[in-house]
Amino acid sequence: MADYATSVDIDAPPEVVFAHLVTAEGLVAWMGEHAVVEGRPGGEFTVDIAGSPVRGRYLEVDAPHRVxxxxxxxxxxxxxxxxxxxxxxxxxxxxxGTRLDLRQTGLPEVQEPAYARGWTHYLRVLAGVAAQQQAID
Incomplete structure (x- = not known):
């Protein structure tokens, strides 16, 4: 199994970025076509991304610091x-602003390069969406 880690700086406060991780509207704004989420420990985490049905659970939620x-x-x-x-x-x-550090563990070795490309793309989108929301608010 492989691990992947990256970081991005976002021109929005942690509270704005956090909302994009724990709400369906927030997730869909930067990653995915459809989401059903319950942003609390044990809550559902369902998001469809480019035809891939991602399914999981929120394991830890510490607003606005960690998900x-x-x-x-x-x-x-x-x-x-x-x-x-x-x-x-x-x-x-x-x-x-916010520094977002992402770490994904438990990836099959063969999928790590694809996830690296995907996270690079989607975190760039998140940075733009969150900064734009901050400018509007």
Whole structure:
């Protein structure tokens, strides 16, 4: 199994970024076409991303600092639901904004490059969406 980690700086406070991790509207704004989520420990985490039905549970929710979810693809023999774990760590930056550190563990080795490309893309989208929301608010 492989692990993947990356970071992104976002021009929005942790509270704004956090909402994009624990609400259906927030998730769909940056990742996915459909989401059903209950942003609390034990709550459902369901998001359809580019035709992949991601299924899991919220394992840890510490507003607005940390979110951990179990992660897997419904029907996938390589990465079934609950196989992987994704941690989002949000840290307020001096002068404003948020540093988001992401770590995904339990990935099949062969899928790590695809997840690296996917997270790079989607975190860039999240940074833009959260910054835009912050500008409007």
């Amino acid at each position: 951990v979810v179990s992660w897997g693809i419904a029907g996938s023999p390589e990465l079934p639901p609950g196989t992987s774990r994704v941690e989002f760590l949000l840290t307020a930056k001096p002068g404003g």
